[in-house]
Amino acid sequence: MQTLMALVLSLGQATYHVKYTFKNVEATSTEVKGKINCDEKVCEFLLAVPVKSFLSSDSNRDLNMLQVTEAEKFPVVTAKGKFGKEVLALADAKIEALVDFHGVAKTYTISLKDKAQKANLILDLDAHKIDRPSLFGIKIKNEVPMDFDLKWKG
Amino acid sequence: MKSLLVLMVLFFSQMALADISLEELGVNAEAPKKEPSFSASQMRLRTEKLKTHEVLGLITLGAMTATYFTGGSAMDNNTHMYLGMTTAALYMTTAYYSLTAPKPMGVVDRGRIKWHKGLAWVHFPAMILTPILGYMYKRHEEDGKKHGSLESQHSTVATILYGSFAISAALMVVEF
Numbered sequence: 001m002q003t004l005m006a007l008v009l010s011l012g013q014a015t016y017h018v019k020y021t022f023k024n025v026e027a028t029s030t031e032v033k034g035k036i037n038c039d040e041k042v043c044e045f046l047l048a049v050p051v052k053s054f055l056s057s058d059s060n061r062d063l064n065m066l067q068v069t070e071a072e073k074f075p076v077v078t079a080k081g082k083f084g085k086e087v088l089a090l091a092d093a094k095i096e097a098l099v100d101f102h103g104v105a106k107t108y109t110i111s112l113k114d115k116a117q118k119a120n121l122i123l124d125l126d127a128h129k130i131d132r133p134s135l136f137g138i139k140i141k142n143e144v145p146m147d148f149d150l151k152w153k154g
Numbered sequence: 155m156k157s158l159l160v161l162m163v164l165f166f167s168q169m170a171l172a173d174i175s176l177e178e179l180g181v182n183a184e185a186p187k188k189e190p191s192f193s194a195s196q197m198r199l200r201t202e203k204l205k206t207h208e209v210l211g212l213i214t215l216g217a218m219t220a221t222y223f224t225g226g227s228a229m230d231n232n233t234h235m236y237l238g239m240t241t242a243a244l245y246m247t248t249a250y251y252s253l254t255a256p257k258p259m260g261v262v263d264r265g266r267i268k269w270h271k272g273l274a275w276v277h278f279p280a281m282i283l284t285p286i287l288g289y290m291y292k293r294h295e296e297d298g299k300k301h302g303s304l305e306s307q308h309s310t311v312a313t314i315l316y317g318s319f320a321i322s323a324a325l326m327v328v329e330f
Binding site: 044047055060061063067127 | 164173174175176178179180181182183184194197198201202204208209210260261262263264265266267327328
């Protein structure tokens, strides 16, 4: 297998959406890095984003997130996998990716849109052994949707 | 011929699909080796104190609501006064947990927390003033004396206290 085509992220943005009884919180990182290597048929990819680069509308909450995710110990979230080269030309596609978050790797189905310019997945916090924050005994929802905006350049 | 073959193998092995590394992306996934300026135990203490602050704040808001709405019967019985004393004690305890929570150096307040803290400059003086004015009002009422202009503002100051405190709490609990 030869790398016939390599794409690098020129602009990468990731947003997570945390849901709680009274509110939905979102935080965005503009420091997503990524690369896709393709041979004739198959592409492999790696996306990486520093945990501390996610910023919400509240600096206090971001500090709490760093503690909950143990960002000092596990500073980067990565997603990697392989897919058929034709995916890069499709408006909609689903691929598998191995997400390493909080030191625990789990396979997810990622939905791709607009020729892999947009992606989303739903993180499972319990699967990554995240001790979910709570208020009055009510924890935040286990499922955390994540959206990615990705601009690739050859 | 043999060396040419080796060169070709080397060339094509470099071209093959190999796992992309984080180094290629310029990302360092290693945890920093040096001790962090803000230790994990300090971070835990911060979280515990702020969580207590959050829960006590909401309990204080409940007590404050009860105090506010019993104001009308303050001259008939002491319920309003006792509720006010409870609210003041809860308020000070809530403030204690916030003020003593350690904070990492260099962290700049951003977003809602800035408004939350800013509103303390309104509700803290109001919290000091409200019970004093209430006490003065009740004493003068019981002694049959004329009310001063300041103590007559007890309910106005209480409204400012209740409003600013409720907004401050809502900023942290509800997403607008």
